[in-house]
Amino acid sequence: MTEQAPIIRVRNVTKRFGSVTAVDDVSIDIRQGEFFALLGPSGCGKTTLLRMLAGFETTSEGEIEIDGQPMLGVPPNRRPVNMVFQSYAVFPHMTVFDNVAYGLKVTGVGKSEIAERVKEALTLVHLEDFGRRKPDQLSGGQRQRVALARALVKKPKVLLLDEPLSALDAKLREAMRLELVHLQHSVGITFVIVTHDQDEALSMADRAAVMDHGVVRQVAAPATLYEHPNSRFVADFIGKMNLLEAKVAGLSGGRLAIDIEGLERFEVPHDGPASGEIGIAVRPEKTRLSKEQPAAGRLGLKGKVSDVAYYGNESHILLDTDTGVRFTTTIQNETRRSDSSILIGDDLWISWSPEDTLVLSE
Amino acid sequence: MSTLPARSMRRRRVRGTNPLEYLKRPWMQLTLLASFVFLYFPIVTLIAFSFNDSRRNITWRGFTWKYYEKAFNNASLHDAFVNSMIVAGTSTLVSTALGAMLGLALYRYRFPWKGTYEGVAHLPIVIPEICMGVAMLVFFNAINMDLSLITITVSHIAFTIPFVAVVIRARMAGFDVSLEEASHDLGASEWQTFWHITFPYMVPGLVAGALMAFVLSLDDFVITFFTAGVGSTTFPIKIYSMLRFSVTPEVNAASTVLIVITLSLTLIAMIMQSRWAKGRQE
Numbered sequence: 273m274t275e276q277a278p279i280i281r282v283r284n285v286t287k288r289f290g291s292v293t294a295v296d297d298v299s300i301d302i303r304q305g306e307f308f309a310l311l312g313p314s315g316c317g318k319t320t321l322l323r324m325l326a327g328f329e330t331t332s333e334g335e336i337e338i339d340g341q342p343m344l345g346v347p348p349n350r351r352p353v354n355m356v357f358q359s360y361a362v363f364p365h366m367t368v369f370d371n372v373a374y375g376l377k378v379t380g381v382g383k384s385e386i387a388e389r390v391k392e393a394l395t396l397v398h399l400e401d402f403g404r405r406k407p408d409q410l411s412g413g414q415r416q417r418v419a420l421a422r423a424l425v426k427k428p429k430v431l432l433l434d435e436p437l438s439a440l441d442a443k444l445r446e447a448m449r450l451e452l453v454h455l456q457h458s459v460g461i462t463f464v465i466v467t468h469d470q471d472e473a474l475s476m477a478d479r480a481a482v483m484d485h486g487v488v489r490q491v492a493a494p495a496t497l498y499e500h501p502n503s504r505f506v507a508d509f510i511g512k513m514n515l516l517e518a519k520v521a522g523l524s525g526g527r528l529a530i531d532i533e534g535l536e537r538f539e540v541p542h543d544g545p546a547s548g549e550i551g552i553a554v555r556p557e558k559t560r561l562s563k564e565q566p567a568a569g570r571l572g573l574k575g576k577v578s579d580v581a582y583y584g585n586e587s588h589i590l591l592d593t594d595t596g597v598r599f600t601t602t603i604q605n606e607t608r609r610s611d612s613s614i615l616i617g618d619d620l621w622i623s624w625s626p627e628d629t630l631v632l633s634e
Numbered sequence: 635m636s637t638l639p640a641r642s643m644r645r646r647r648v649r650g651t652n653p654l655e656y657l658k659r660p661w662m663q664l665t666l667l668a669s670f671v672f673l674y675f676p677i678v679t680l681i682a683f684s685f686n687d688s689r690r691n692i693t694w695r696g697f698t699w700k701y702y703e704k705a706f707n708n709a710s711l712h713d714a715f716v717n718s719m720i721v722a723g724t725s726t727l728v729s730t731a732l733g734a735m736l737g738l739a740l741y742r743y744r745f746p747w748k749g750t751y752e753g754v755a756h757l758p759i760v761i762p763e764i765c766m767g768v769a770m771l772v773f774f775n776a777i778n779m780d781l782s783l784i785t786i787t788v789s790h791i792a793f794t795i796p797f798v799a800v801v802i803r804a805r806m807a808g809f810d811v812s813l814e815e816a817s818h819d820l821g822a823s824e825w826q827t828f829w830h831i832t833f834p835y836m837v838p839g840l841v842a843g844a845l846m847a848f849v850l851s852l853d854d855f856v857i858t859f860f861t862a863g864v865g866s867t868t869f870p871i872k873i874y875s876m877l878r879f880s881v882t883p884e885v886n887a888a889s890t891v892l893i894v895i896t897l898s899l900t901l902i903a904m905i906m907q908s909r910w911a912k913g914r915q916e
Contacts, residue, residue, distance in 0.1 A: 328815055348818045361816035365834045375820030378830070419816075426820060 277340065279304045279430060279462050280325065285334035287320050287486075294320040296486035297334070302430075302464060307456050309473035310466045312483035313509070318466045319434060321483075325464065326355045326432050339429045354423035355432040358439070360415045362407045368394070368418050369403035375426045393425035396455070413444050424459060431456075433465040437472060449476050470510050474498065482506050498555075503634035507553045512588075514559070514599050515632075516552040523547070528631060534573055534595035540629045551632035558628040559601045561589065561614065566623035575599065577618045589614055591622050677893065684886035701883040702891075711888060714872035721783060721858075721868060722851040725790035730844040732791070733798025734836065737843075740799065741806040756800070758793040766793055767860030774861065781863030789861045790851040797850060798843035805839030838907065845903040849896050 278301035287295040295317040302308045310318040323329045324336060327348035336343045339352055354375070363371050372390045381389075394400045397417035407415055416436065423431055436452070437445045453476050456463045467473050473480045474494040481491045482505075490502045501507035504515060521529040521537055528542035532552060566572040575593035584605070591599045599622050603614070614620070656662045687698040705711055740752055758766060770789045771781075779785060813835075817827040855870045862871060869892060876885050 326815075326819060328819075348815070349821045349823060353819075355816070355819045357812045357816055359810055359812050361810060361812040363813060363816075363831060374817070374822075374830070378817075378820065378822040378826050422816075422820065 276304050278302055279306075279339055280464070281335075281337040282321075282325075283335045283337075285321070285324065285336060286332050287317070287324060287329060288332045293486050295324070298483075298486070298488050299334075300481055300488060300491060302462060303479075305460055305462055307453065307463045307476060307478045308465070309477035309480035310464065310483060311470060311473040311477075311480045311509075312468065314468055316483040317486040318468075318483050322355075322432050322434055322464065322466045325430070326353055327351050352429040353432055354426050354428040354430075355434065356416070356419045356423050356436050358435045360419040360439075362410075362415050362418050362422075364407050366407075367403065368399060368405050368407070368410070371407070371418055372422045372425050375422060389425050390421075393421040396424060396459070397421045412439055413448065416440070416448070420455070424455075424461070428461060430462045430464060433463060435466055435468070437467070437469075445472075452476060474510070482509060484509070501553075501630065501632070504551050504553075504632050505634075507551075507630065507632055512556050512600055512602075514554050514556060514597075514601075516597055518550055518552045520547050520550055530631075534593065535571055538571060538626055540626045540631060542631050546631060546633050553630040553632055554624045554628055556588070556600045556602045559599065559622050559624045561591070561601060561603065562621045562623065564621065566621055570623040570625055571629070572621045572623035573597070573599070574619070574621055577614060577616050577620060580614060580616060587614075591620060593622070680886050681890050681893070684883050684890045686883050686886075689882060701887040705884045705887040705891070708884070710867070711869075711872055711876075714867045714869045715891075717783060717866060718852055718869035721787050721790060722848050725787050725794060725851045726844050726848040728787075729791045729794040729847045730798050730840060733795040733843060733847070734802050734840060736795060737799040737802025737839075738806065738832075738836075741803050741809075756796045759796050759800070763793075763854075763856040767857040770857060771860040781861060781866065783866045785861045785863065786858050786866060786868065789857050790854065793854075793857060794847035794850050797846050801843040801846060802836060802839045805836060805842075809835055841906055842903055845899050849899055853892065853896060 280300070280302035282298055282300045282302075285295055285298045286293065298317075298321060310321060312318045320329060324331055325338070325343075327343065327346060327350075331344070341352075343351060363374065366374065369390055372393055373386050376386045376389060390403070391400065394403060397420050399414065399417050399421065402410065402414065402418075407418065410418065416439075433452075437448055440448060449472060452463070452465075465473075465476065474497070477494060479491060479493050480497060482489045482497065484505050490497060490506045492500075497506060497510050501510060501513075507513045508515065516532055519531045521531045523529070523542070523546060526541060526543055527539045528546055529537055529539050530550070530552065531537055560566070560570075562572075565574075573593040573595065575591040577589055578592045578598070579590040581588040581590075582605075586602045586604050589601050589603060591601065593599060601622060657666075683694075684701060685697050685699070686694055687700065688695040736755060740748070740755075745751075766789075770785070770792070774781060774785050809832075813831050814827050817831045818824070822830065853870055854868075855874065858868050858871060859874075862868065867875070869888070873885055873888050873892075876882075876888070
């Protein structure tokens with residue numbers, strides 16, 4: 273798969289609206305058959321980038337190639353991509369069948385072929401018995417399936433999805449995540465999804481691009497984004513993270529010596545350069561709380577519990593260290609009484625292994 | 635309601651009305667009745683006396699269809715009615731098309747001086763009809779155009795366009811632009827998108843706008859009076875000229891016909907509107 277030419281090639285694309293730069297010099301390759309997520313907070317430019325792929329926005333600078341063809345000046349109706357809109361945009365005055373058939377009708381596909389392909393598409397999204405319904409007789413989830421079928425019936429090279437799950441309630445959203453992934457596997461079409469929900473991106477995507485202020489911060493598989501973020505922004509945006517400021521004391525033989533207030537100088541494995549002020553990060557679930565000072569070889573800080581938040585399966589403990597850093601840590605509630613074991617005001621040690629320490633120079 | 639404490643429920647029932655049930659209060663009912671009488675007594679009287687078997691509209695002398703027959707057989711009244719229908723029909727067609735385009739353009743595009751353009755385009759709604767009439771007359775004189783049904787129609791088109799535009803714009807305010815984008819994305823051209831997606835959405839607005847334009851044109855007096863030439867009398871002007879001789883039940887009968895037409899059209903518009911609203915809710 274890695275040998276194949278990318279289905280979408282975005283090269284140095286910039287989009288300006290007046291004085292605002294929505295997308296700033298973005299370059300991404302999206303591979304054939306991939307489930308790709310554009311992830312970022314609202315206003316980061318992810319939707320603008322998607323709309324440029326669909327052809328609803330022009331690029332101010334740079335090039336977009338889809339399936340090897342440059343897309344400059346190609347209108348949306350001539351691009352080999354289809355889009356599922358955030359509002360679904362199901363045509364209200366047409367039946368489900370006519371909605372799905374629309375894209376075939378306007379391009380002059382024959383009647384018998386339309387009937388066949390629409391039936392196939394509706395079966396794909398489990399709406400085979402809903403063809404004669406009007407959109408106002410459907411639930412939100414069903415309307416979304418219509419939007420999916422309507423796009424897939426066109427057999428696009430790439431399916432673009434703009435926040436497809438944001439209008440669904442929590443339970444349905446979880447179910448649809450799985451279903452979208454199954455759907456993508458069964459049709460084999462490249463999916464590009466825009467989302468601000470990191471759980472969505474991590475659980476669905478093969479790879480994700482994390483965007484911030486129009487800039488792509490990191491493009492990687494979910495596990496890499498989570499365990500090896502390349503910047504403070506990505507580390508903080510994906511999941512929960514404890515960030516500390518530190519100083520580089522020395523670098524030799526792939527080991528980085530670090531100074532942090534309140535800790536003895538310690539070494540972590542690190543490749544690449546690093547110097548001066550850096551960020552140190554550790555995931556909450558990789559830290560441990562203890563009453564006694566942790567064993568040698570673990571990094572430990574002493575502090576006071578300032579808050580305990582109960583989430584059912586786990587609890588989040590906030591600990592203010594004596595050096596003035598606030599740590600979050602999670603503990604699994606393995607027994608029914610485990611929530612009462614830690615109280616606000618307890619003096620505890622928080623510790624983690626140097627191997628779980630992330631070095632963030634950006 | 636069921637969650638309210640029982641005591642407050644009882645107290646409410648004793649007092650008889652909920653705080654928001656204004657219509658159950660006597661003074662409110664009285665006011666309503668008074669305003670209805672004030673508004674509709676003249677019209678009801680006019681209609682009633684069109685059936686009066688007397689040459690004068692003063693005392694009731696029994697029921698008759700005579701004056702309807704007379705009005706119907708009055709050739710000049712008949713001609714005026716046909717003229718009115720021609721003017722109203724033509725101007726409605728043209729002003730609905732132009733007004734819809736104006737409404738759509740104002741909804742969709744942003745351009746320099748849009749505010750000013752919008753204000754000027756909607757001026758005929760607020761401008762006094764008498765000014766409009768005089769202006770039209772002066773204009774037709776200046777371009778040496780003889781007054782006829784054509785001049786009336788042109789004037790009617792001019793003053794009904796903004797009304798249609800306002801209705802269309804209000805309709806488009808609830809339009810989801812992503813519907814057009816979706817259509818375009820699915821392979822439709824701009825033209826196909828307009829006819830398959832945008833136009834069907836506009837239809838209720840077009841119907842409402844057209845009926846409004848038709849009714850406005852049908853009963854317009856002032857502007858028509860200034861722009862009508864010899865032999866191009868419309869229905870309202872004919873009724874007015876009949877009044878100058880004497881107020882006979884024939885005039886009442888003719889007016890009643892106009893009222894019935896206007897009311898039925900309004901009723902149709904309201905029914906269509908509510909059907910469409912119902913269709914949307916389901």
